[in-house]
Amino acid sequence: MYLYLSLALTIAAGISFVYGLYRFFREKSPLYVRMIVLGIGCAMLGRLFTTLLVLVNGEVFEGFSVGMLGIIGSFLFFFSANFGQMDSIVDDGSPKFRKTRIIALAAPVTVALIWCVGAAIVGVNKTMVWVGIEMLFLALASYYHLKHLIIEDVESGLISSIRSYNLLALIYAFLCIMEVLLECFSVPTFVIVIVYILECAVLLAFVPVLERGIKKWTI
């Protein structure tokens, strides 16, 4: 069953990536969206590897698996896009945004808490250590997603047009965490299936939502 779920995720990420390539790489487009598309591509590669590994080997290796790098890489791209491109535009470092910065910390703190709970239940084994490393990058990215979701917009309206993308990205991060957490507890299969389906939906929605958002940038 997990083979099929993983395959579905791979296909969803693949469709999203190809559409993103078609939409944003043929013509000139902002580096911001290109990085997000590359992030989706990275996630696709990681999922593809995991699918193939399950197909060939029957299961994923305990502890570190190369597929993890796909998720790490994708969230690193998201982080890089927000931190490297957008954050310097909307946040000039003034005390005005201090409140926003503090509230945004809720995202990484939540991620850390979830990991701690998981580690407390399962114990700190090889896999949990690598989950922790993955969650570190997830936390970094989700901080900026939450920050850009709640921060006051600039005059040009850059941030408000991509708030829906940031929300989607936060949901995606949350779903990735759920995906991992569900292995720590024995939950009914349909719950796992629902999480995977939601992840597929979010992945498919990334590029269209982004496209709609950046259209407003040129207006």
Add this chain to the structure above:
Amino acid sequence: MVIIMKKHYKFKRVLSVLFAVMLIVPTTLPVSAANKRFITEIRVEAGEDAVDTLEADGFSVTMVGLNISSDPASQVYLGYKMNTGSPITNVILSPDVGDSCTDKDGVSYQCVSHVDVNEGIGGGAGYLYATRDSNAGAGLVGIDVLRGSDGEEVLYPITNDGAQIVRTPEGAPADLESGGSGVVYLAQIRDGIVRPYISEIGVITDSDKWNAVYTAAERGYDYYVEGDIDGSNDTYTIIGFDRTADPEQAVTGITAVAASTVQALEDEQIVDAAAKQSGNTTAAAVTISGVEYVRISSKPIEAEEPFYIYRTKDKKGGNPISMLYAEKAEQEQNFLLGTWANDYFFSPGLTTAYTYSMNEDIYSTLWEDQTVLTKLPVQLVDTITTANGAVTPTVAETVAEQPTEAVQQEEVREEVQEEVPQEEVQQEEVPQENQEEVQQEEVPQENQEEVQQEEVQQEEVQQEEVQQEVQEEPTEAPPTEAPTEAEKTVKTINLTILTPRDGLPATSANLTGMLGDPSAPYTERTERGDRVNKYQASVFGRGGIMALILGIVVLFAAISYYFFRKRRAAKNDPENANNSNKSKKQKKSKKSKKSKGSR
């Protein structure tokens, strides 16, 4: 002009593609699995020029000759051709020269060449005959000469690696060196050598190991378990077995029943007068937890507690058995699959490309199973509990005498001393739940009454009729008290069985949530150190540290050079160094202003 040139260019392109195809196809053909090659011709030549003669006629020659002799004139060599045509399926050695002969199974053979394999060294004559009859077995894909001289390690007529020793028409292993002091066998390698499961087992007792193995070979076994399983210094008992690729045909369980227990079972049987008179009341089969086990040793195997060995092919008996070991193990052990099967079969004279494919076949067959192998100790059943708690057999109904043909089929591999036909014991339930403890079973009251009624009826039938009847349904043991500690003794004999195991616990959680299906076979990583894949984009050295040291030195040198250059640049032009730092900061702030403005 342009059109002509374009056509010319296309023609060149087509030619070059064709050339490449012609180059690739012949070199890859031998490795292609679709064009399997078999031995289609065999020839024997004697004398100094034997090898040259054979090679001139296109035969591949075995690495060593059929005679152990330093005299070139006494050499006899076997040549063979491999092709995709009709394969040779079996080779035998007969002392009689002729054009054809027939073996004990009625298969007809043609003489390979009228050359005595013992030419030049004397002794009994021997001529090789071959057949293409598919009833004789699968096509041969290789043939090997095994030689053992005096003073060297003993050469046994069973190779234990899937090859079959060439036999006489009567079925005995054929020694091609009957005139010399050593022994020479021919080993035939058949297609479909990968047979992971044990299909049949037999017990062979003889005076010493060599004789026991020879007897096993005579009976037709191609494998035997190394090690003496009896406790006597005067005899040597081995287990012979055969293999199959079909798990449906595999043996699934082996157990040993103490001779005293078998005797007790037999004493309690209700048998007819004629059977009692003849003494033909041996327990040829027992039912343990609903699984019928058939006896494969007609005499008890000598040990501290003599025992008989029983085997079953019933799926309820367990997973198909892959291997047997003569060793005493007290507990179950799980370990990785396939390490024993990684010992690939290699035969001189076969192309190395073929032996590589052979490795792949053996490896991939077991790898695709993806199972852990469990080593199980063979339990010795020496107690059974009855209704009143005494250590006696359970209530037995009647003895169903097995038809002679069926008995002979099951007994075909037993020792020759057994003369009287076996009878099948009425199926009983020995209340033994598993290999670790003896447990009691409860029987509903209704069944108990039925059993008693049947007893009476069947006794009447037995008294009236002489003819044998059909087996009856197994009866449940009457309810008994729980066994005491003394009765729960679990003994093992000097045998362990290896069987694939399924249904292991689910694997632990992993990052991407790909939790292994608990019902799927557990997959372990195998030791593949010797198996190198040719196509992977990863390289492994041979353990030299020179490259590592050099690499680290180069790394340090590069880093040092970088810092040296930086320092030198700062020293030579300190003003510029400061300016460059300032300009970097200015550039940064300019950039951020620009980007704010442009968007």
Add this chain to the structure above:
Amino acid sequence: MDNLTYIAFIAMTVSLGLMLPLMEKKVRRLVIFMIVGMFSCLFVSELNHILLEAYNNDMFYVTTTITPVTEEIVKALPILYFAIVITDDRRVLIPNAFAVGVGFALLENVVILTQNVENVTILWAFVRGFGSGLVHGICTVMVGWGISYIKKRRKFFYCGTFALLSAAIIYHATYNLLVQSAYQYVGILLPLLTYIPIIYFLKKNGIKASVASDS
């Protein structure tokens, strides 16, 4: 026999090295990077051997999880150094990155040839030439692309390079996984299927154009 790798390395490097003074600057740099790639292969081969022993000779696990990481990192180091010390111009960096990958693949093929000398065929040569050569080249180019931002956009350099390195590692691991499975031929075709669109894209748009769009 154990020194065959070193012998092959020395034989090839010396021959290539002797050519260097006769070459133009651009070509010389490419050949130097090829030699560097071969040295990286030598270094990584011994490192991989140690790691293989540490993981109980589990070839499958090591080749799909460990060696892609070590090899990509080691291949990226010369490119990173060049970008920091000499120039980060993408027009120079990308071909040199490919040269490192090709040099790596070259020595790797020689090593595997010496280890499997009885089982190799012309088909094997084609497969390895196209397969591992392209895999290593493409992976190093991916990382080189990210490294080219080291001075232009620092923020993008750190994250982007790591992310591209992850992508290269996954790509490499996927290839190793497929060629050791029943889907061997899919794995063998994978590099070609990646290489052809990239070359088409680059030819159509030109490296100059892609450089201009990012600056």
